Amino acid sequence: MPTKNINPIVVKILAIVFVSCTFLGQQAHAGAWPVRPGKVLVSLTGSYFKASRLWDRKGKSSAYADSGSFNSKGLYLYSEIGASRVFTVIVSVPYVSNTYSDTRGKSTQSSFGDAEVGGRVYLANINFKFYFAIQGTVIVPLYSDSPTQNVGYQSLGTDLRLVGSGSGSLGGDKSCYYTIEIGGRQYATGNGPFQLRSTVSYGINLDKKDQLAFSGSGVLSQSSDKAFRGNLSQNKDFSYVQASISAGRSFTKNFSVFLAYNQFVVGRNTGIGSNVSLSLINKF
Template sequence: MSLFKTFTRFSFFLLILLTASKTVVFADGGFPVRPGRLLIAPSASYFFSNTQWDSTGVKKSFPNSGKYTSVGITLYAEYGISRRFAAIVSLPYVYNTYTQNIAPRTTVTSGLTDLETGLRYYLFNIDFVYYFSLQGTAITPTYSNNPNLGYGEEGGELKLAFSGTGSLFGKSTYFNASDGVRQYFGNNGPIQNRYTGTFGITLDDEFKNQISVSLSGINSFSDDKKFISGIPETNRNYSFIQASLSYGYSFTRELALYATGGEFLTGRNTSDGTIFSLALIYRLDYR
């Protein structure tokens, strides 16, 4: 496998992870969804990278002055089935471009990636302030024979989440924390631990403006640890931590817009990059 193909296979899958992780601010956690409420969240993201961390965590430039950019579009939806259950679905589309100073100078790949469908169960709450949930998710590739869009393997994830509200300096606050274990069912896994923590605060009494900070990461483990020049052939054994800052504005109770910027803090066998995203949140009640 060529170095360039190795890199693109790794980078395209990394973008899938980033596209999924940016929805944490408004969608991830244990807060219940009202029965009969449908939350629709289309989002768009832009990712840029020209450096990477090797297997020892040392940062270096991509070979041949390489640069990677990607635009991702994700449709996320969540529906409250009952007081205890909610259904979740997420589907990303990516358009990726890699440029370097040798042939091929520009390579473009695009397509739908992995469909995620899940069921969330609200375990219990404490005084209707703190909420706990358990979610099971199925991962289904929407492509075939295209390693540039992901593993091409089915998988499953089980995730626990804890959410709550409070106050700080007279302003309303909230937090979400989640930790999930994901297993892909193909050869050499991988098995992954995915974690996220978010803290947000409202800036006015009308609850129209809010800011939040998030810290998220993935630890991926596999018996397949092969890599070339610090770039893994199949991106099955890696880790990273990412920090994000978001601003949200609520136009109405049903409509809100979130802008997010994220930066990698550390990593191993993964890219260093910056991501920007916009997400529109629309709520519809059917009961």
């Protein structure tokens, strides 16, 4: 297994970033490294998010009114296709089920969510130690504007981000990697939010099969629509920072499983929630 072995790590990074996906339709990517031409990476993630408290517009914590709570169950299919040495095609399709319940009742929206299609271009590296890429995707809502299906903004959008990734040895079988990304997302509707997004990830390959990773990410979403809705996927003006920890194991060269937990740690106009997810990742 001499020269490649970036692949498992890319897979791992993919998992780490991916498991931070939430009901807000964030998407994953695999750091700055491209996928080998002709190879296809597929990830299937199941996640469960729950928030029983919220941050108001000033960031003050409180309980939902009427003992309310919000939960979101999601199934995310994500794929990266190596098109050339420097270009990777990205496709993601989520299926989401959001439920808000309180003492007055319960409402659920279930549907395919915001799909994304785009690509990542590998730009450059510094001595093959730190890699830079730019990634762009188009956001396409796969749901209708109905009370039972509306799981997002129902708006086309674009996402553009810069990604930097590096890795290093920690001695023995241990190695580490890190990814930093920053970007923006614009939804096309009149008051569709503009969002600044960033993620920092650090992972340790404990041995040839196991890894532990930590990441933090933040979203600053701005819109003229300042309203807070119990269904968090409808909020447009908010911000939060979340932290996550994940553990992964590679069962074969091509197949890995990741379990992750993430927690919102600070925010504004959004729920205080936590998320558990399980990802199955395979390379074909």
